[in-house]
Amino acid sequence: MPDDRLYQLHAGICQTLANPKRLEIIDHLRGGELGVxxxxxxxxxxxANLSQHLALMREKGIVLxxxxxxxxxxxxxxPKIIQACDLMRQVLxxxxxxxxxxxxxxxx
Amino acid sequence: MPDDRLYQLHAGICQTLANPKRLEIIDHLRGGELGVxxxxxxxxxxxANLSQHLALMREKGIVLxxxxxxxxxxxxxxPKIIQACDLMRQVLxxxxxxxxxxxxxxxx
DNA sequence: TAATAATATTAGAATATCCTTATATAATTA
DNA sequence: TAATTATATAAGGATATTCTAATATTATTA
Numbered sequence: 001m002p003d004d005r006l007y008q009l010h011a012g013i014c015q016t017l018a019n020p021k022r023l024e025i026i027d028h029l030r031g032g033e034l035g036v037x038x039x040x041x042x043x044x045x046x047x048a049n050l051s052q053h054l055a056l057m058r059e060k061g062i063v064l065x066x067x068x069x070x071x072x073x074x075x076x077x078x079p080k081i082i083q084a085c086d087l088m089r090q091v092l093x094x095x096x097x098x099x100x101x102x103x104x105x106x107x108x
Numbered sequence: 109m110p111d112d113r114l115y116q117l118h119a120g121i122c123q124t125l126a127n128p129k130r131l132e133i134i135d136h137l138r139g140g141e142l143g144v145x146x147x148x149x150x151x152x153x154x155x156a157n158l159s160q161h162l163a164l165m166r167e168k169g170i171v172l173x174x175x176x177x178x179x180x181x182x183x184x185x186x187p188k189i190i191q192a193c194d195l196m197r198q199v200l201x202x203x204x205x206x207x208x209x210x211x212x213x214x215x216x
Numbered sequence: 217t218a219a220t221a222a223t224a225t226t227a228g229a230a231t232a233t234c235c236t237t238a239t240a241t242a243a244t245t246a
Numbered sequence: 247t248a249a250t251t252a253t254a255t256a257a258g259g260a261t262a263t264t265c266t267a268a269t270a271t272t273a274t275t276a
Binding site (some may be wrong): 162163 | 253
Binding site (some may be wrong): 023080081083 | 127169185212
């Protein structure tokens with residue numbers, strides 16, 4: 001596989017995490033699987049929109065779905081996703097602590 | 109800080125990683141700081157475009173810049189960025205190994 | 217089989233991202 | 247100060263994402 005293609009796929013994974021609602025979905029799924037209805041109730045989000053986010057996350061391999069009768073339950077596909085999210089959140093928080101007001105300028 | 113705002117900022121960090129060129133920049137900076145010219149040469153990318161990517165990464169606290177005379181050297185701001193990238197790459201690779209051709213469908 | 221509940225998909229407008237070209241700024245040297 | 251080199255910023259078209267509203271599908275039960 002050419003490097004270019006790998007970077008593209010890798011960017012695709014990151015892109016999938018690059019949305020506040022999808023990050024919230026991930027947080028809700030930390031404790032184990034949840035049904036779509038439960039998620040929708042927990043999340044203040046429209047049904048169609050939630051379904052779209054979940055479809056995207058399924059395609060990128062972030063979540064797995066399991067149908068049980070009329071309900072569909074989603075879970076995280078890999079615990080490393082939580083680790084990666086936590087690390088990025090730490091990067092964010094450390095950046096905020098260091099004084100984000102300086103961000104974008106050269107630090108003297 | 110409200111949760112919403114945190115998710116938004118977190119998504120901003122992910123968004124910054126959600127681009128093949130920026131991931132390549134991160135890879136090039138793994139070994140330590142590099143000048144813009146060196147980066148541009150290593151990367152098959154236009155000068156203006158590289159500068160824009162670096163500006164974005166600076167704003168989000170991913171990289172830090174240091175000017176030395178007429179040159180500007182960039183480095184990663186936090187080793188956790190590398191860890192997070194590596195984890196996401198692992199998630200990607202494991203997903204590919206498991207047969208991405210099934211992706212998007214319910215696994216039976 | 218018809219009705220219902222749960223979930224998924226489609227269409228399309230609003231917004232954001234990306235790259236290229238042109239221009240601006242900053243530091244150095246003649 | 248003028249010219250040069252390195253880097254940054256701005257403008258704008260092409261493309262991608264996001265959300266809402268409407269419709270389709272899937273499974274269950276009457």
